[in-house]
Amino acid sequence: MATDHTGVVPGAGSRTRRRADAERSITAIVEAALVAFRSDADATMADIARTAGVGRVTLYSHFPSREELLEEVMARAIEDVRAVLAAVPVEGPPARDALAGVVRSCWQVLDRYRSLHAAAVRVLGPERMRARHDEPLATIGALVERGQHDGTIRADLPRDWLVATVYSLLHAAASETEAGRLSPGDAAGVLEATVVSALSPAPAAG
């Protein structure tokens, strides 16, 4: 710990200014990690370095460990989700319609990151992974709760389960697309239709 890892994330006034080529390397590495993890959850540091077109030593000079690299990549993905979620109107329309919008937005991001999820779960462990998703998932949870009150979302099933359903279908759509069984163009619409049906109040409950 306590490396002079001055913060890969820009924005804050980084006191030790990095040279432009270093900045370029870091970007290439993060990008490569995304690509590498997409095709193989066990991608090694050597794989990633090769994909990024940098030396392994360079990689280690920026990210002291494999875990920290994953951490950074995950942080960017989650940040994207958070940003997208924040931009969606959650208060205005009926919950079910808002939900459809949220699902579409999440899909945009997920489509970018696809199987990163699997890799991250393995390295970071399910708990820490869950922690990362907690914030966006809580947003969805709140939306579901509102819907359960205004009657546009079913109230006969636990809220946590409904959130898990959304999460699960989102990732299912990602892997079906990846596998070529679902066309990327259809995915968003199909996904939205399925989520809405699953979360709508049951018409003739048994």
Place this chain on the structure above:
Amino acid sequence: MATDHTGVVPGAGSRTRRRADAERSITAIVEAALVAFRSDADATMADIARTAGVGRVTLYSHFPSREELLEEVMARAIEDVRAVLAAVPVEGPPARDALAGVVRSCWQVLDRYRSLHAAAVRVLGPERMRARHDEPLATIGALVERGQHDGTIRADLPRDWLVATVYSLLHAAASETEAGRLSPGDAAGVLEATVVSALSPAPAAG
């Protein structure tokens, strides 16, 4: 290759009769593999041997490689699913009702094997994993097709996607249960309700 691995699966007339203690070891190993993989997808051969209460050498004498062991364990799991699926009346009642029964049955099996799936995907790879599931999934696919004809299952979404939805929700229920966010007692009912809603014809399609 070409080991004298006379076939761990009984049934066929195994020419080299195994001694009773060997049979016992094999059972213990398969059982242990199930337990070990449940808690850690990366369980080593040493872990499994320890859990089974046998020596590592003994393990290797029965299963020449980690992969073959996984293969065998998976085969048993799939066989269970197949058996359960075969016992369910698929022809009689309307497709949607039959589907509910199928989901419940699959859940019984999945509840036993839970996170074996994750481990198997990692070792066997997604394609071979998919191949294993193809048969049971085809059964569900046929059922969905029938439902799309008799009108009890929605026809506005691709059949493959509906099958994927079932598959995905099944595994979501497994991990939610594992995580303690869904009580084992509720799981079957909650799952069934969700699948039925997701696959029922949309009442007021957009």
Place this chain on the structure above:
DNA sequence: TCTAACCCGAACACATCTGTTCGGGTTAGA
């Protein structure tokens, strides 16, 4: 009882990955 089948710990060869060090080359940027 007797023997082949089985069990098993110890130790080995081999592979692979992580993270580090060394030493020299390249380049951004003042």
Place this chain on the structure above:
DNA sequence: TCTAACCCGAACAGATGTGTTCGGGTTAGA
């Protein structure tokens, strides 16, 4: 131009896992 920051291949130490061999002990089962 000049130098600190950066890049990088080679090579190392250390950890961990796989699959095998050896040599001796135990037990099923005829």
